[in-house]
Amino acid sequence: MAEAREVLSVQGLSAGWGPLRVIHDLDLIVKAGERIGLVGLNGHGKTTLFYAIAGLTGWQRGSILLNGRQIGRTRSQGPGRYTHQIVRQGLALIPQGDEIFHGLTVEEHLDSGAFTPRAWKERATRKRRIYDVFPPLRKLSNTPVGRLSGGERRMVSIGRGLMAEASLFLVDEPSLGLAPKIGKGVLDALMSIELSDSAMVIAEQNIALLEGKVDRVIGMHVGKLKGGASAALMLNSNRDL
Template identity: 35%
Template sequence: MSDPRPVLQVQGLTVSYGKVEAVRGIDLELRAGEITTLVGANGAGKSSTLLALSGLVRKAGGRVLFDGQDLTHLAPHRIVASGVVQVAEGRAILSTLTVRENLELGAYTRRDRGERAADMARVHELFPVLAERADGLAGNLSGGEQQMLAIGRALMARPRLLLLDEPSMGLAPIIVQGIFRTLREINRAGLTIFLVEQNVRQALKIAQRAYVIETGRIVLQGSGRELLDNPRVRQAYLGG
């Protein structure tokens, strides 16, 4: 169940690469317990927004507040420690390590073995194939299985806010449907999710709150259903 209070507030966020302004003073608000999505075309500024929230690219301006804590100038590892964890675009698994080792690395900041074992069991429940392939090399997994591993590794950090960058990229439609079902399941268990996604239809179907970004600016916002039915969104992203 969602909570009306904002758990993440983004105020006037700007991201620049040299003289190119990729994100232009945007405001966002994420509510606790909700899935919020940021959708738009390739190059619109979606990934730059997420990388800035994670501290992986420098913010040229603005503030990021998470549950009352100012994350604006924190290093990435401190942002993770605060409870904000990102699943990177392209999955970024460690292909020469086993599936189990990849998952264990997700919990590297946590020392309680019992909690880590419980979290591993939960990840295996969500993604049974990861239990079946636990001792195999992560690089031998299919694309869909690697995405499951990337999500599972993030969950091992016990995030309070999960950031996902293009989880459907390069995956077959049936695999994408399974990934999105899992995202709904972990959200129903209480995890707040911020989803950056080029698959606009799928993203808007599962999101309670949604934003559309074009050339670095937020141009529309509303519920996922409102934007799914919006004529401008349907014309630009859903084929009319």
């Protein structure tokens, strides 16, 4: 059986904001078909890692290969300068919180996620898949997002990201601020998505939501990865931070 290709290869990545160094010489490989849980407390670098991959940090150095193409570059200024190019090469970053426009409808938000020519052409099919993943949104398709509940808005935000033509999905704290039952429902929906030749990294504080559901759990502490670890080991280590 052929080995799965590397969707993401990060080597020696350091990144930060202004004089602050948040990520420290980090290495990470993500292969096609993988669903990885990135676990750590707030302030330990999960979001900064995602932003560095997307070219959104204040400064960074090191190698980042996305589908075999270098997207890392050494940056000292201009966060976001190359992000549009990185996105077109196959990255979808789904940030914390809602990040929505309250006056737009659910359908308009989902359409905005299909920004590449191929995704736009296939947007009707892609929306049907999103509605299958998040059934409550189907009846709300023409409703302004500002009228939705917190859980429904999170579904819209994640669904918009999943509309993209991407090979790597970075999902940042999908359960943040949600009631436990709703947060579990959102995570279960993410687990139901067929990755095929793509991959997904989910940053979470609540390891119980990921336990037994992802292919690997990786811990993050003060800007460094702790490597593969069982859910029980990671839970114990987080208690000691």
